[in-house]
Amino acid sequence: MNFTNKSFLVLGAGISGISAANVLSSLGGVSTLSDAKSYDELSEESRNKISAGVRLEFGRQDKALLDGQDYLVLSPGVSIYHPLVDAAQGRGIPVFSEIEIAYHLSEAPIIAITGTNGKTTTTTLIGEMVKTLGKKTVVGGNIGIALSREVLGLPADGLVVAEISSFQLEAIHDFRARIAAVLNLTPDHIDRHRNVETYQLMKERIFANQQASDYTVLNFDDLTVREMAARTAGQVLFFSRKQQLAEGVCVDAGIITVHWQGKSVAICPISDMNLRGAHNLENALAACGVAYLAGVKPADMARVLREFAGVEHRIEPVATIKGVAYFNDSKATNPESAVKALEAFSGHIILIAGGRDKNTDLHEFMTLVSERVDHLILIGEAAARFAQEAGKHAVKNIHTAETFSAAVALAYRLAAPPQVVLLSPACASYDMFNNYEERGKLFKALVRDLSAN
Structure with missing residues:
Protein backbone atom coordinates (compact mmCIF):
# COMPACT_ATOMS: atom_id res chain seq x y z
CA MET A 1 0.00 0.00 0.00
CA ASN A 2 1.47 3.34 -1.04
CA PHE A 3 1.00 6.13 1.50
CA THR A 4 3.02 8.85 -0.24
CA ASN A 5 1.01 11.80 -1.57
CA LYS A 6 -2.26 10.10 -0.58
CA SER A 7 -4.88 11.96 1.44
CA PHE A 8 -6.29 10.36 4.57
CA LEU A 9 -9.18 11.52 6.72
CA VAL A 10 -8.78 9.98 10.19
CA LEU A 11 -11.93 9.97 12.33
CA GLY A 12 -11.54 9.94 16.11
CA ALA A 13 -8.86 11.72 18.12
CA GLY A 14 -8.18 8.89 20.55
CA ILE A 15 -4.87 7.09 21.03
CA SER A 16 -5.22 5.08 17.80
CA GLY A 17 -6.58 7.95 15.71
CA ILE A 18 -3.80 10.34 16.69
CA SER A 19 -1.22 7.62 16.10
CA ALA A 20 -2.58 6.80 12.64
CA ALA A 21 -2.69 10.46 11.61
CA ASN A 22 0.88 11.01 12.78
CA VAL A 23 2.20 7.88 11.09
CA LEU A 24 0.48 8.56 7.78
CA SER A 25 1.82 12.11 7.77
CA SER A 26 5.36 10.90 8.54
CA LEU A 27 5.18 8.49 5.59
CA GLY A 28 4.46 11.26 3.12
CA GLY A 29 0.68 11.20 3.25
CA VAL A 30 -1.61 14.16 3.82
CA SER A 31 -3.54 13.33 6.97
CA THR A 32 -6.49 15.19 8.44
CA LEU A 33 -7.54 14.34 11.99
CA SER A 34 -11.20 14.93 12.79
CA ASP A 35 -13.29 14.54 15.91
CA ALA A 36 -16.86 15.48 16.79
CA LYS A 37 -15.72 17.27 19.92
CA SER A 38 -13.90 20.57 19.84
CA TYR A 39 -10.12 20.80 19.94
CA ASP A 40 -10.33 22.48 23.35
CA GLU A 41 -12.09 19.40 24.74
CA LEU A 42 -9.02 17.28 24.04
CA SER A 43 -6.72 16.73 26.99
CA GLU A 44 -3.46 18.62 26.95
CA GLU A 45 -1.65 15.28 26.75
CA SER A 46 -3.57 14.33 23.60
CA ARG A 47 -3.04 17.74 21.98
CA ASN A 48 0.70 17.45 22.58
CA LYS A 49 0.80 14.09 20.79
CA ILE A 50 -0.51 15.44 17.48
CA SER A 51 2.31 16.03 15.00
CA ALA A 52 2.73 19.47 13.44
CA GLY A 53 2.09 18.14 9.92
CA VAL A 54 -1.39 16.80 10.73
CA ARG A 55 -4.34 18.92 9.61
CA LEU A 56 -7.10 19.39 12.17
CA GLU A 57 -10.87 19.47 11.65
CA PHE A 58 -12.66 19.44 15.00
CA GLY A 59 -16.30 19.99 15.90
CA ARG A 60 -17.81 19.73 12.41
CA GLN A 61 -18.03 16.40 10.61
CA ASP A 62 -20.02 17.08 7.47
CA LYS A 63 -19.58 15.36 4.12
CA ALA A 64 -17.36 18.16 2.81
CA LEU A 65 -14.54 16.62 4.92
CA LEU A 66 -14.38 13.83 2.36
CA ASP A 67 -13.57 16.16 -0.53
CA GLY A 68 -10.20 15.24 -2.00
CA GLN A 69 -9.67 12.28 0.35
CA ASP A 70 -8.26 8.98 -0.90
CA TYR A 71 -8.99 6.99 2.26
CA LEU A 72 -11.12 7.18 5.40
CA VAL A 73 -9.43 5.73 8.51
CA LEU A 74 -11.46 4.90 11.61
CA SER A 75 -10.24 5.05 15.17
CA PRO A 76 -11.75 2.14 17.20
CA GLY A 77 -14.10 4.54 18.95
CA VAL A 78 -15.80 5.41 15.64
CA SER A 79 -18.42 2.97 14.41
CA ILE A 80 -18.86 1.81 10.82
CA TYR A 81 -22.39 3.18 11.21
CA HIS A 82 -21.01 6.74 11.34
CA PRO A 83 -22.68 8.86 8.62
CA LEU A 84 -19.32 9.67 7.01
CA VAL A 85 -18.68 5.96 6.45
CA ASP A 86 -21.79 5.65 4.29
CA ALA A 87 -20.87 8.87 2.50
CA ALA A 88 -17.32 7.64 1.85
CA GLN A 89 -18.51 4.31 0.50
CA GLY A 90 -20.96 6.14 -1.73
CA ARG A 91 -18.03 8.03 -3.24
CA GLY A 92 -15.91 4.89 -3.61
CA ILE A 93 -13.47 5.96 -0.86
CA PRO A 94 -12.01 2.90 0.93
CA VAL A 95 -12.72 2.77 4.67
CA PHE A 96 -9.96 1.26 6.83
CA SER A 97 -9.51 0.63 10.53
CA GLU A 98 -6.30 1.72 12.23
CA ILE A 99 -5.13 -1.91 12.49
CA GLU A 100 -5.51 -2.28 8.73
CA ILE A 101 -2.99 0.54 8.34
CA ALA A 102 -0.74 -1.22 10.87
CA TYR A 103 -0.98 -4.47 8.91
CA HIS A 104 0.18 -2.81 5.71
CA LEU A 105 3.06 -1.18 7.56
CA SER A 106 4.26 -4.30 9.36
CA GLU A 107 6.93 -6.48 7.80
CA ALA A 108 6.70 -8.85 10.76
CA PRO A 109 4.01 -11.53 11.17
CA ILE A 110 1.10 -10.74 13.49
CA ILE A 111 -0.27 -12.80 16.36
CA SER A 148 0.28 1.55 13.60
CA ARG A 149 2.96 3.37 15.58
CA GLU A 150 4.52 0.31 17.18
CA VAL A 151 5.10 -1.70 14.00
CA LEU A 152 7.21 1.00 12.33
CA GLY A 153 10.77 -0.18 11.91
CA LEU A 154 10.06 -3.71 13.17
CA PRO A 155 12.16 -6.15 11.11
CA ALA A 156 10.63 -8.97 9.11
CA ASP A 157 11.98 -11.53 11.59
CA GLY A 158 10.29 -9.74 14.49
CA LEU A 159 6.85 -10.46 15.94
CA VAL A 160 3.72 -8.43 16.58
CA VAL A 161 1.43 -9.55 19.41
CA ALA A 162 -1.84 -7.64 19.23
CA GLU A 163 -4.99 -7.50 21.31
CA ILE A 164 -7.77 -6.89 18.80
CA SER A 165 -11.29 -5.72 19.64
CA SER A 166 -14.47 -6.16 17.63
CA PHE A 167 -14.41 -2.39 17.04
CA GLN A 168 -11.02 -2.64 15.36
CA LEU A 169 -12.15 -5.53 13.16
CA GLU A 170 -15.15 -3.68 11.71
CA ALA A 171 -13.18 -2.06 8.88
CA ILE A 172 -10.39 -4.48 7.98
CA HIS A 173 -9.76 -5.60 4.41
CA ASP A 174 -6.45 -7.46 4.08
CA PHE A 175 -5.50 -7.79 7.77
CA ARG A 176 -4.05 -11.26 8.24
CA ALA A 177 -2.89 -12.93 11.43
CA ARG A 178 -0.35 -15.75 11.20
CA ILE A 179 -1.78 -16.97 14.50
CA ALA A 180 -5.28 -15.86 15.53
CA ALA A 181 -6.89 -16.71 18.86
CA VAL A 182 -10.55 -16.38 19.89
CA LEU A 183 -10.85 -16.79 23.65
CA ASN A 184 -14.62 -16.73 24.23
CA LEU A 185 -17.80 -15.04 23.07
CA THR A 186 -20.61 -13.66 25.22
CA PRO A 187 -23.00 -10.79 24.41
CA ASP A 188 -21.20 -7.44 24.63
CA HIS A 189 -21.12 -4.08 22.84
CA ILE A 190 -24.65 -4.64 21.57
CA ASP A 191 -25.13 -0.88 21.74
CA ARG A 192 -22.45 -0.61 19.03
CA HIS A 193 -23.00 -3.75 16.94
CA ARG A 194 -26.83 -3.73 17.30
CA ASN A 195 -27.16 -7.49 17.84
CA VAL A 196 -25.08 -10.42 19.06
CA GLU A 197 -24.96 -11.99 15.59
CA THR A 198 -23.13 -8.96 14.16
CA TYR A 199 -20.84 -8.91 17.20
CA GLN A 200 -19.88 -12.52 16.48
CA LEU A 201 -19.32 -11.80 12.79
CA MET A 202 -16.96 -8.96 13.70
CA LYS A 203 -14.98 -11.27 16.02
CA GLU A 204 -14.68 -13.90 13.29
CA ARG A 205 -13.07 -11.37 10.97
CA ILE A 206 -9.85 -11.95 12.91
CA PHE A 207 -9.29 -15.14 10.90
CA ALA A 208 -11.13 -14.09 7.72
CA ASN A 209 -7.92 -13.72 5.66
CA GLN A 210 -5.99 -16.64 7.09
CA GLN A 211 -4.51 -19.27 4.81
CA ALA A 212 -3.81 -22.97 5.27
CA SER A 213 -0.32 -22.24 6.58
CA ASP A 214 -1.75 -20.09 9.41
CA TYR A 215 -3.11 -21.17 12.80
CA THR A 216 -6.38 -20.50 14.63
CA VAL A 217 -6.50 -21.13 18.39
CA LEU A 218 -10.06 -21.63 19.67
CA ASN A 219 -11.77 -22.29 23.02
CA PHE A 220 -13.24 -25.79 22.88
CA ASP A 221 -15.35 -25.15 26.01
CA ASP A 222 -17.23 -22.28 24.35
CA LEU A 223 -19.56 -23.94 21.84
CA THR A 224 -19.95 -20.77 19.76
CA VAL A 225 -16.18 -20.43 19.48
CA ARG A 226 -15.67 -24.16 18.91
CA GLU A 227 -17.95 -24.01 15.87
CA MET A 228 -15.80 -21.26 14.34
CA ALA A 229 -13.37 -24.05 13.36
CA ALA A 230 -15.59 -24.76 10.36
CA ARG A 231 -15.13 -21.21 9.07
CA THR A 232 -11.37 -20.70 9.24
CA ALA A 233 -8.82 -21.71 6.64
CA GLY A 234 -6.15 -21.90 9.34
CA GLN A 235 -5.02 -25.03 11.16
CA VAL A 236 -7.12 -25.25 14.34
CA LEU A 237 -5.63 -25.81 17.78
CA PHE A 238 -8.26 -26.05 20.52
CA PHE A 239 -7.73 -25.37 24.21
CA SER A 240 -9.93 -26.64 27.03
CA ARG A 241 -10.05 -26.13 30.78
CA LYS A 242 -12.83 -28.69 31.25
CA GLN A 243 -12.05 -31.59 28.93
CA GLN A 244 -9.19 -33.85 27.90
CA LEU A 245 -8.22 -33.26 24.28
CA ALA A 246 -6.45 -35.76 22.07
CA GLU A 247 -5.36 -32.78 19.95
CA GLY A 248 -5.09 -29.44 21.71
CA VAL A 249 -4.07 -27.75 24.96
CA CYS A 250 -5.62 -29.01 28.20
CA VAL A 251 -4.87 -30.03 31.78
CA ASP A 252 -3.53 -33.57 32.21
CA ALA A 253 -3.15 -34.72 35.83
CA GLY A 254 -2.90 -31.10 36.96
CA ILE A 255 -0.34 -30.15 34.31
CA ILE A 256 -0.91 -27.84 31.33
CA THR A 257 -0.12 -30.05 28.33
CA VAL A 258 0.01 -29.46 24.58
CA HIS A 259 -1.04 -32.35 22.33
CA TRP A 260 -0.19 -31.45 18.74
CA GLN A 261 0.66 -33.44 15.63
CA GLY A 262 1.50 -36.62 17.47
CA LYS A 263 3.48 -35.01 20.28
CA SER A 264 2.51 -34.41 23.92
CA VAL A 265 4.48 -31.70 25.70
CA ALA A 266 4.08 -30.92 29.41
CA ILE A 267 4.33 -27.19 30.18
CA CYS A 268 3.64 -26.41 33.84
CA PRO A 269 1.63 -27.67 36.83
CA ILE A 270 -1.33 -25.37 37.32
CA SER A 271 -0.42 -25.18 41.00
CA ASP A 272 2.75 -23.31 39.99
CA MET A 273 0.84 -20.51 38.26
CA ASN A 274 0.96 -17.09 39.86
CA LEU A 275 -2.46 -16.06 38.48
CA ARG A 276 -5.68 -16.80 40.37
CA GLY A 277 -9.07 -17.88 39.08
CA ALA A 278 -10.45 -20.42 36.60
CA HIS A 279 -10.64 -17.73 33.92
CA ASN A 280 -6.90 -17.18 34.17
CA LEU A 281 -6.31 -20.89 33.68
CA GLU A 282 -8.21 -20.54 30.40
CA ASN A 283 -6.05 -17.53 29.51
CA ALA A 284 -2.91 -19.55 30.30
CA LEU A 285 -4.05 -22.48 28.16
CA ALA A 286 -4.70 -20.17 25.21
CA ALA A 287 -1.35 -18.43 25.69
CA CYS A 288 0.51 -21.72 25.79
CA GLY A 289 -1.19 -22.86 22.60
CA VAL A 290 -0.24 -19.68 20.75
CA ALA A 291 3.29 -19.64 22.16
CA TYR A 292 3.85 -23.30 21.26
CA LEU A 293 2.83 -22.63 17.65
CA ALA A 294 5.17 -19.62 17.64
CA GLY A 295 8.08 -21.86 18.65
CA VAL A 296 8.50 -20.93 22.33
CA LYS A 297 10.24 -23.57 24.45
CA PRO A 298 8.08 -25.27 27.11
CA ALA A 299 10.53 -24.30 29.87
CA ASP A 300 10.24 -20.64 28.91
CA MET A 301 6.44 -20.81 28.90
CA ALA A 302 6.53 -22.39 32.36
CA ARG A 303 8.83 -19.68 33.71
CA VAL A 304 6.51 -16.95 32.49
CA LEU A 305 3.48 -18.66 34.06
CA ARG A 306 5.29 -18.92 37.39
CA GLU A 307 6.39 -15.28 37.38
CA PHE A 308 3.46 -13.48 35.74
CA ALA A 309 1.35 -11.69 38.36
CA GLY A 310 -1.37 -10.32 36.08
CA VAL A 311 -2.21 -7.04 34.38
CA GLU A 312 -3.24 -3.73 35.83
CA HIS A 313 -6.98 -3.31 36.52
CA ARG A 314 -7.74 -7.06 36.40
CA ILE A 315 -8.28 -8.46 39.93
CA GLU A 316 -5.28 -6.34 40.88
CA PRO A 317 -4.36 -6.34 44.59
CA VAL A 318 -4.21 -2.74 45.82
CA ALA A 319 -3.79 -2.75 49.60
CA THR A 320 -4.85 -4.46 52.80
CA ILE A 321 -6.41 -2.12 55.35
CA LYS A 322 -7.33 -3.32 58.84
CA GLY A 323 -7.27 -6.90 57.60
CA VAL A 324 -9.45 -6.22 54.54
CA ALA A 325 -7.92 -6.73 51.07
CA TYR A 326 -8.92 -4.32 48.27
CA PHE A 327 -8.89 -5.42 44.61
CA ASN A 328 -9.13 -3.32 41.45
CA ASP A 329 -11.01 -5.07 38.65
CA SER A 330 -11.96 -1.95 36.69
CA LYS A 331 -11.34 -3.83 33.44
CA ALA A 332 -14.52 -5.83 34.09
CA THR A 333 -16.68 -3.78 31.74
CA ASN A 334 -19.38 -6.43 31.28
CA PRO A 335 -21.23 -8.85 33.60
CA GLU A 336 -19.42 -11.92 32.27
CA SER A 337 -16.05 -10.46 33.17
CA ALA A 338 -17.32 -9.48 36.63
CA VAL A 339 -18.59 -13.03 37.13
CA LYS A 340 -15.06 -14.33 36.62
CA ALA A 341 -13.80 -11.93 39.28
CA LEU A 342 -16.48 -13.00 41.75
CA GLU A 343 -15.60 -16.64 41.10
CA ALA A 344 -12.01 -15.90 42.15
CA PHE A 345 -13.19 -15.36 45.75
CA SER A 346 -15.01 -17.81 48.01
CA GLY A 347 -17.37 -15.14 49.35
CA HIS A 348 -17.66 -12.26 51.85
CA ILE A 349 -17.25 -9.68 49.10
CA ILE A 350 -18.14 -6.01 49.28
CA LEU A 351 -18.72 -5.27 45.62
CA ILE A 352 -18.67 -1.88 43.91
CA ALA A 353 -20.47 -2.14 40.55
CA GLY A 354 -22.19 0.03 37.97
CA GLY A 355 -21.36 2.69 35.41
CA ARG A 356 -22.47 3.04 31.78
CA ASP A 357 -25.01 0.25 31.29
CA LYS A 358 -24.54 -1.99 28.25
CA ASN A 359 -28.02 -3.45 28.85
CA THR A 360 -26.74 -7.01 28.82
CA ASP A 361 -28.44 -9.82 30.72
CA LEU A 362 -27.71 -9.77 34.46
CA HIS A 363 -29.11 -13.13 35.58
CA GLU A 364 -25.84 -15.06 35.96
CA PHE A 365 -24.09 -12.04 37.47
CA MET A 366 -26.79 -11.32 40.07
CA THR A 367 -27.17 -15.02 40.92
CA LEU A 368 -23.50 -15.10 41.88
CA VAL A 369 -23.78 -11.74 43.66
CA SER A 370 -26.56 -13.17 45.83
CA GLU A 371 -24.31 -16.10 46.77
CA ARG A 372 -20.99 -14.35 47.43
CA VAL A 373 -21.55 -10.64 48.10
CA ASP A 374 -22.23 -9.30 51.59
CA HIS A 375 -22.81 -5.70 50.42
CA LEU A 376 -23.51 -4.44 46.90
CA ILE A 377 -22.65 -0.77 46.30
CA LEU A 378 -24.03 0.60 43.03
CA ILE A 379 -22.89 3.68 41.13
CA GLY A 380 -23.51 5.49 37.86
CA GLU A 381 -26.17 5.31 35.19
CA ALA A 382 -26.69 1.57 35.66
CA ALA A 383 -27.46 1.80 39.37
CA ALA A 384 -31.25 1.76 39.06
CA ARG A 385 -31.47 -1.25 36.72
CA PHE A 386 -28.81 -3.13 38.67
CA ALA A 387 -30.66 -2.46 41.94
CA GLN A 388 -33.91 -3.70 40.42
CA GLU A 389 -32.28 -6.90 39.14
CA ALA A 390 -30.47 -7.40 42.46
CA GLY A 391 -33.80 -7.24 44.25
CA LYS A 392 -35.25 -9.90 41.95
CA HIS A 393 -32.34 -12.19 42.86
CA ALA A 394 -32.69 -11.67 46.62
CA VAL A 395 -29.37 -9.84 46.90
CA LYS A 396 -28.97 -8.54 50.44
CA ASN A 397 -27.64 -5.17 51.56
CA ILE A 398 -28.02 -3.11 48.38
CA HIS A 399 -26.57 0.41 48.58
CA THR A 400 -26.21 3.28 46.10
CA ALA A 401 -23.58 5.99 46.08
CA GLU A 402 -23.82 9.32 44.29
CA THR A 403 -20.11 9.53 43.50
CA PHE A 404 -17.28 7.10 42.96
CA SER A 405 -15.35 8.38 45.97
CA ALA A 406 -18.49 8.01 48.12
CA ALA A 407 -18.74 4.36 47.04
CA VAL A 408 -15.16 3.65 48.12
CA ALA A 409 -15.70 5.47 51.42
CA LEU A 410 -18.86 3.44 52.07
CA ALA A 411 -17.04 0.19 51.32
CA TYR A 412 -14.37 1.18 53.82
CA ARG A 413 -16.96 1.86 56.53
CA LEU A 414 -18.74 -1.45 55.91
CA ALA A 415 -15.69 -3.69 55.56
CA ALA A 416 -14.35 -6.01 58.25
CA PRO A 417 -12.30 -9.23 58.05
CA PRO A 418 -12.71 -11.75 56.44
CA GLN A 419 -14.38 -9.57 53.80
CA VAL A 420 -12.67 -8.23 50.68
CA VAL A 421 -13.54 -5.04 48.79
CA LEU A 422 -13.78 -5.57 45.04
CA LEU A 423 -14.29 -2.98 42.31
CA SER A 424 -15.71 -5.04 39.45
CA PRO A 425 -18.19 -2.72 37.72
CA ALA A 426 -19.72 -5.03 35.06
CA CYS A 427 -20.21 -1.79 33.10
CA ALA A 428 -18.37 0.63 30.87
CA SER A 429 -16.86 3.69 32.55
CA TYR A 430 -17.95 6.48 30.21
CA ASP A 431 -20.64 7.98 32.43
CA MET A 432 -17.99 9.05 34.95
CA PHE A 433 -14.58 8.51 33.34
CA ASN A 434 -12.77 8.63 30.01
CA ASN A 435 -11.92 4.93 30.22
CA TYR A 436 -11.67 1.99 32.60
CA GLU A 437 -8.00 2.77 33.27
CA GLU A 438 -8.89 6.16 34.69
CA ARG A 439 -11.56 4.53 36.87
CA GLY A 440 -9.12 1.92 38.16
CA LYS A 441 -6.40 4.45 38.90
CA LEU A 442 -8.79 6.61 40.92
CA PHE A 443 -9.91 3.55 42.88
CA LYS A 444 -6.31 2.74 43.73
CA ALA A 445 -5.58 6.32 44.72
CA LEU A 446 -8.64 6.46 46.98
CA VAL A 447 -7.75 3.15 48.61
CA ARG A 448 -4.16 4.25 49.20
CA ASP A 449 -5.44 7.44 50.78
CA LEU A 450 -7.50 5.31 53.15
CA SER A 451 -4.50 3.19 54.04
CA ALA A 452 -2.50 6.33 54.84
CA ASN A 453 -5.07 7.46 57.43
Missing part, protein backbone atom coordinates in the same frame (compact mmCIF):
# COMPACT_ATOMS: atom_id res chain seq x y z
CA ALA A 112 -3.79 -11.52 17.05
CA ILE A 113 -5.98 -12.23 20.07
CA THR A 114 -9.67 -11.44 20.47
CA GLY A 115 -12.62 -12.51 22.62
CA THR A 116 -15.11 -10.92 24.97
CA ASN A 117 -12.99 -11.41 28.10
CA GLY A 118 -9.37 -12.16 28.93
CA LYS A 119 -7.81 -10.45 25.91
CA THR A 120 -5.39 -8.21 27.78
CA THR A 121 -4.13 -10.88 30.17
CA THR A 122 -3.69 -13.43 27.39
CA THR A 123 -2.04 -10.96 25.02
CA THR A 124 0.39 -9.85 27.73
CA LEU A 125 1.19 -13.47 28.63
CA ILE A 126 1.85 -14.33 24.99
CA GLY A 127 3.99 -11.23 24.64
CA GLU A 128 6.16 -12.29 27.58
CA MET A 129 6.44 -15.81 26.23
CA VAL A 130 7.43 -14.92 22.66
CA LYS A 131 10.00 -12.41 23.89
CA THR A 132 11.99 -15.42 25.08
CA LEU A 133 12.59 -16.27 21.39
CA GLY A 134 15.02 -13.38 21.24
CA LYS A 135 13.17 -11.68 18.41
CA LYS A 136 12.28 -8.01 18.47
CA THR A 137 8.67 -8.04 19.64
CA VAL A 138 6.00 -5.40 20.05
CA VAL A 139 2.82 -5.86 22.07
CA GLY A 140 0.00 -3.47 21.22
CA GLY A 141 -3.37 -3.00 19.59
CA ASN A 142 -6.31 -2.61 21.96
CA ILE A 143 -3.95 -2.95 24.90
CA GLY A 144 -3.24 0.77 25.08
CA ILE A 145 -0.50 1.23 22.47
CA ALA A 146 -1.60 2.00 18.91
CA LEU A 147 -0.41 -0.72 16.57
